[in-house]
Amino acid sequence: MKLLHHGRYALLLKFSLALGISISATQYKIDQQGVAYAGETKQPPAKKSNKVLLGTDDLTSGIPGKGPLTVKEIKEWLSQPENHEILEVSLPLGLSAGTAQIVGLKENPLTRAKIELGRQLYFDTRLSADNTVSCASCHHPDEGYGRRTQFGVGIKGLQGGRNSPVSYNRILSGAQFWDGRAASLEEQAVGPIANPIEMGNTHENAVKTVKEIPGYQIQFDKIFKEGVTIDNIGKAIASFERTLVTGPSPFDFQEQLRPFLKMDKEDLEDLEEEYKATLALTKANPMSKSALRGRTLFFSEKVNCAACHLGPNLADEKYHNLGVGMTVKNPDLGRYVVTKQEKDKGAFKTPTIRNVALSAPYMHDGAFETLEEVVEHYNKGGHPNPYLSDKVKKLNLSDQDKKDLVEFMKACTGAFPKVESGRLPQ
Incomplete structure (x- = not known):
């Protein structure tokens, strides 16, 4: 590659790295789900x-096979040393x-075996009381990775007062829940087990149940x-949830192209x-x-919108009062319940815009069924x-402005990794 005139290549490279953009777009291939994979092929190596x-099917597809997991299959899986190596992850x-x-990997390193155990627990109803x-x-x-009900629904059809927050891209998030009451993803993962209107269990009984299942006991x-x-x-559950990462969206490919669109003809010839x-990826x-x-x-x-929806995950990880739910006699005070600071009354954590088109209804109380309603609220x-x-x-x-904002949010949709939801220990 020739050097760009006036040092523009160095400036472009610096700008691109700051945004997480890859100038070497030839390093990416696109599969049928639209996920970008590093390297010339998505075929995994023999070992x-x-x-x-993260965001690839490899980590979430479960132990190979069909039907319930047998002790034999689990032992075979655990006997493979590579399943216990600490993983070096990229996004x-x-x-x-x-x-x-990235949050939590130092305290809770990822391994394939731990992720697989977390996958099983994530889908296992035996963690609940009934x-x-x-x-x-x-x-x-x-x-x-939410639910299309206004409020979360637990055992015996019991409902809470908040919409189920999404569980993807949590690897970039510290405090969890709409009010940030859980300091970590690990803390969040076990909270619902003992919540009387969610899983309605106790931590002691959940541990007892898991111990009585041979396939789980062996893995732990x-x-x-x-x-x-x-x-x-x-x-274990937190490890699995950290692999639930969204793949590149049309917005991401367009952003990768943007630096090139600002260059003059001479510089484009050099690159x-x-x-x-990059242009081919954007057109695809x-x-x-x-x-x-x-x-x-x-x-x-x-x-x-970027005042709150900014950064790689299009969310500032902060808490804001948007006026949602504040018309009722006793409104949900959100973050205030955790901090007891007056300024936090009615404030809730900013959700990501990524894949938001898939997670209706919206807001902490599921007040809006469509993105159009969300835009109108802000308008x-x-x-x-x-x-x-x-x-x-x-x-x-204008009406066209509102439509355009909704279309942009839809363009922030990327592929989820394929996840095996069955295949649990007997």
């Missing part, structure tokens, strides 16, 4: 590497700029020195191979004209109350 790209295009934000509710009951892969004894404990149940490869995963206009609005000073400036965020203001959007 599993300890370097893995796919779009999220890759968030590598420094064997009817699992983690997936409120965070199901077929429903955007091999993976954890302490065997089956509630903390280790949380570590012709990279430009053509296009944003509509409406979505492109929506992207401009989203990041504009006028609309400024009106939320509902006035003493704690309304200063970031929420009337927008005076």
Whole structure:
């Protein structure tokens, strides 16, 4: 490659790295789900590497085979040394700029065996008091890792007062739940087990149940020195959830192309191979004209959705009062219940825009069934109350502006890894 004039290549490279953009677009291949894989092929090597790209099927497809997991199959899986190696993880295009934000791996390193154990527990209703509710009951892969009910539904049809938050891209998130009451993903994973309106169990009984299942007992004894404990149940589930990562979206491919569109003809000639490869990826995963206009609005000073929805996961990990649910007599006070700080009354954690089109209904109380309703809420400036965020203001959007913003959010949809939801120990 020739050097660009006036040092522009160095500037472009620096700019691209800051955004997590790969200039060498030829290093990416796209499978039928639209996931970008590093290297010339998605075919795994004969021996599993300890370097893995999150968001791929490899980590979530379960122990090979059909039907319930047998003790024999589990022992064979556990006998393979590579399944116990600590994994070095990388994030796919779009999220890759968030590598420094990855949370929890130092305290709870990922291994294939631990991830697989967490997958089993995530889908196992035996963690609940009456064997009817699992983690997936409120965070199901077929429903955007949320649930299409206004509120979470637990044992005996009991309902809470909040919508089920999504469980993907949690590897970039510290505090969990709408109010951030769980300091870690491990803490969040075991909370619902003992919640009377969720799984309705006790931690002691859940541990007892797991110990009585031979397939689980074998795995815990091999993976954890302490065997089956509630903390280790949380570590396993959290490990699986950290692999639930969204693949590149049309928005991500378009963002990878943007630096090239700002270059002059001479510079493009020097980066012709990279430009053509990037352009091909963008054309294979296009944003509509409406979505492109929506992207401009989203990041504009006028609309400024990016005041809260920013960064690799398009979420600031902070808490804001948007005026949602503040019209009722006794509103949910959200973050205030945790911090007891007046400014946090009615404030809830910013959800990600990634794959938001798949996780209706919206807001902490599931108040809005469509993205159109969400945009209209912001357009009106939320509902006035003493704690309304200063970031929420009337927008005076046209009908076309509203449509464009919705189309942009839909263009932030990437593929989920394929997950085996069955294949549990007998």
